[in-house]
Amino acid sequence: MRRLVLLAAMVGARPAAAQIGLTIYNDGRVLVRRTLPNPLAAGMSTQRLALGVLDPASVFALDSGVAILGASYDESVDEQNTMRRAVGQTLKFWTGRNGRAGSSDADTVTATVLGVNPERFKLPNGQISFQRPGIPLYPAELVLTDPTLALALRANAARPALRVGYFTQGAAWNASYNVILGKSGARVNGTAAIPSASLRVSDAEVQLLAGTIGSAPGPRPRFEVMAAAKAMGDVAQGAAAEQQIGEAHLYTIPGKISLEPGVTTSVALFEPATAPWEKGFVVRGQLNYYGPLPQYGNDESQVPVEVWYTLKRQAKTPFGDLPLPMGSYRLYEPDDAGRLQLIGEASAGHVAPGTDVRLAAGTAFDLTATRVQMSYSTRRDSLRTIATADYRVTIKSAKDSAATVDVLEERGGEWSVLSSSVPPEKLSSTRTRFRVRVPGKGEVTLTYRVRVVW
Numbered sequence: 001m002r003r004l005v006l007l008a009a010m011v012g013a014r015p016a017a018a019q020i021g022l023t024i025y026n027d028g029r030v031l032v033r034r035t036l037p038n039p040l041a042a043g044m045s046t047q048r049l050a051l052g053v054l055d056p057a058s059v060f061a062l063d064s065g066v067a068i069l070g071a072s073y074d075e076s077v078d079e080q081n082t083m084r085r086a087v088g089q090t091l092k093f094w095t096g097r098n099g100r101a102g103s104s105d106a107d108t109v110t111a112t113v114l115g116v117n118p119e120r121f122k123l124p125n126g127q128i129s130f131q132r133p134g135i136p137l138y139p140a141e142l143v144l145t146d147p148t149l150a151l152a153l154r155a156n157a158a159r160p161a162l163r164v165g166y167f168t169q170g171a172a173w174n175a176s177y178n179v180i181l182g183k184s185g186a187r188v189n190g191t192a193a194i195p196s197a198s199l200r201v202s203d204a205e206v207q208l209l210a211g212t213i214g215s216a217p218g219p220r221p222r223f224e225v226m227a228a229a230k231a232m233g234d235v236a237q238g239a240a241a242e243q244q245i246g247e248a249h250l251y252t253i254p255g256k257i258s259l260e261p262g263v264t265t266s267v268a269l270f271e272p273a274t275a276p277w278e279k280g281f282v283v284r285g286q287l288n289y290y291g292p293l294p295q296y297g298n299d300e301s302q303v304p305v306e307v308w309y310t311l312k313r314q315a316k317t318p319f320g321d322l323p324l325p326m327g328s329y330r331l332y333e334p335d336d337a338g339r340l341q342l343i344g345e346a347s348a349g350h351v352a353p354g355t356d357v358r359l360a361a362g363t364a365f366d367l368t369a370t371r372v373q374m375s376y377s378t379r380r381d382s383l384r385t386i387a388t389a390d391y392r393v394t395i396k397s398a399k400d401s402a403a404t405v406d407v408l409e410e411r412g413g414e415w416s417v418l419s420s421s422v423p424p425e426k427l428s429s430t431r432t433r434f435r436v437r438v439p440g441k442g443e444v445t446l447t448y449r450v451r452v453v454w
Helices: 079-085
Strands: 019-025 030-036 043-049 066-074 090-094 108-115 120-122 135-137 148-155 162-168 174-181 186-195 201-210 241-245 248-252 257-259 264-268 273-275 277-284 301-303 306-311 327-334 340-348 357-363 367-381 384-397 403-410 414-420 424-426 431-438 443-453
Touching: 174 306, 186 201, 257 264, 277 367, 306 340, 327 357, 340 357, 367 403, 384 403, 384 431, 403 443, 431 443
Parallel strands: 019 201, 174 327, 277 403
Antiparallel strands: 019 030, 030 162, 043 148, 066 148, 090 108, 090 135, 108 120, 174 186, 186 264, 186 273, 201 248, 201 257, 241 248, 277 306, 301 367, 306 357, 327 340, 367 384, 384 443, 403 431, 414 443, 424 431
């Protein structure tokens, strides 16, 4: 098991294994809960903690009997800020005349740091220089190897450890689903991928929160993204446990896992499930959603026939009762020899329990469609324009079996279908559907007239 290297204990504390829990959000925020082996005395105390990069405004005590009265956070680990800390102190500077830096006091000069921006140095003879007299040799206590947080605390009783929470970044997660389409149903597997950009932890309890969580504007911590080519460390055993919290859903990964920069860890979101599925075809309309109705030429234009798959999720079924976090779906279907082939890929937002999953997975190969505007006329009525147009959609099939294709027209504002060769279905005030049955190796022509007012 790798040792914990992200978070160090308080200066002067005895070495001990710290406990850490993470809640990772889709947007890259990470809520950290730490139990540090830092004993607290009753009353006032100051703790210096090396916790890595964090949002200092988010730090809070996990124990109700401990109050944070103030904090100071120094995240500057570069030389410019190390020189800032040296203001008022006398440093040694290596002149580079002999040997290597720090090899002999004969190779150094001293100077007192008077200020920065610009840098000013007082030499032993009393003169002031705006140039460094050499390469500065900083005392170790001036150099931060990790951002440092100083907390002023008040505890109502002595405690053997300090428990704090705070927000950092450097990791995120996303859901991915594999859907294997079979004759008797679809088999669905869901996993959560946790890529770590800069977060490094070992033996952490990890939870994943799915949902849209508001974020207040303001400065964010800076993170250095480090690449790493390492093998995956600890792998969670079994599926995550799910629960609702607030208006979101929380997934708790079993056991403890480790995160390394540049490494992606995956865990199952739920046990493999099965669901009925349907395939449908859609041809989009030509109406603008808002604004004037344009006039098109007389030439036919080819339009795509979209392929849609629907995973049916009835309530009171194992798959139907699952909340599905937003993510990507890969659809597979076996060929004649039983080998799985990728036939579509789509994304979907959060899907509540009992709600079907609809996936746009590409365009049909053996179904083609053309569209042409047959007529167009307009007239003015007071301050409005009223347009009437006729359309013809021809759908051809090279399939052996019949297929149903939905032709959808969507428009906001005042509009209506005046006549059509296939009965229109008004799905809403903005959407009308024509359900067209296309025979195998055949074609069907749909005609309809619309009236649009703007």
